Amino acid sequence: MTGAAGLKRAVCERCLRAQSACICRWITPIQAQAHLLILQHPLEVGNAKNSARLLHLCVNGSVMETGEAFDAVVLDSLLHADGRTPVLLYPATPDDAGLPAPPPMPMLPVDALRLVLLDATWRKSRKMLYLNPALQRLPRLALTDVAPSNYRIRKAHAPHQLSSLEAAAQALGQLEGAPGRFGPLLDAFDGFVAQQAAYVRACAARSGADNASQSDEQGVNRLMGR
Numbered sequence: 001m002t003g004a005a006g007l008k009r010a011v012c013e014r015c016l017r018a019q020s021a022c023i024c025r026w027i028t029p030i031q032a033q034a035h036l037l038i039l040q041h042p043l044e045v046g047n048a049k050n051s052a053r054l055l056h057l058c059v060n061g062s063v064m065e066t067g068e069a070f071d072a073v074v075l076d077s078l079l080h081a082d083g084r085t086p087v088l089l090y091p092a093t094p095d096d097a098g099l100p101a102p103p104p105m106p107m108l109p110v111d112a113l114r115l116v117l118l119d120a121t122w123r124k125s126r127k128m129l130y131l132n133p134a135l136q137r138l139p140r141l142a143l144t145d146v147a148p149s150n151y152r153i154r155k156a157h158a159p160h161q162l163s164s165l166e167a168a169a170q171a172l173g174q175l176e177g178a179p180g181r182f183g184p185l186l187d188a189f190d191g192f193v194a195q196q197a198a199y200v201r202a203c204a205a206r207s208g209a210d211n212a213s214q215s216d217e218q219g220v221n222r223l224m225g226r
């Protein structure tokens with residue numbers, strides 16, 4: 001009999017996925033002038049479609065922490081490490097009476113800034129904002145439209161429907177005034193998405209084969225009078 005340890009799939013220590021689904025070949029190291037802090041909602045950790053870890057592995061020096069309601073002291077040190085000024089990548093919420101109006105964007109050079117990204121569904125990112133007053137007090141960076149000729153973000157998507165990686169690539173480019181500079185991140189993302197799609201197809205084909213062999217087995221059992 002196989003022990004519990006034997007049943008565990010081998011996991012890649014870098015991307016934390018099963019070795020068979022490792023995404024490390026898509027890691028494209030890139031240097032951003034703003035520091036990147038990714039706050040990941042716990043529900044995203046095991047989500048195969050989640051692009052935040054790839055983003056984290058690509059952007060040099062980025063920091064990724066998981067949580068929903070963060071300890072205030074810990075969050076404060078994450079936000080203000082190295083004396084940088086944090087700005088939250090989040091759209092304006094003028095109709096939300098529960099949230100204070102954020103301060104204006106600081107007039108600082110981009111290398112004095114920290115881009116804070118909430119990696120969560122739209123609904124959960126709002127909850128993270130509600131649960132962490134320090135995030136509510138941050139200036140907000142909203143994504144602006146970028147010329148399609150030098151950017152490849154899918155036009156049909158509203159900013160909050162972008163993946164975390166796409167949103168960060170656009171935001172980092174926006175902060176640097178160089179929208180195309182983070183194109184390599186999007187290339188990495190395309191490879192990642194294609195791999196996910198192939199993986200899902202392979203799993204579907206495998207489960208189809210399993211179902212077929214199961215019905216074969218049932219057929220045999222019937223023939224044998226079981």
Ligand SMILES: [Zn+2]
Binds near residue numbers: 012015016017023024
């Ligand atoms: Zn890996």
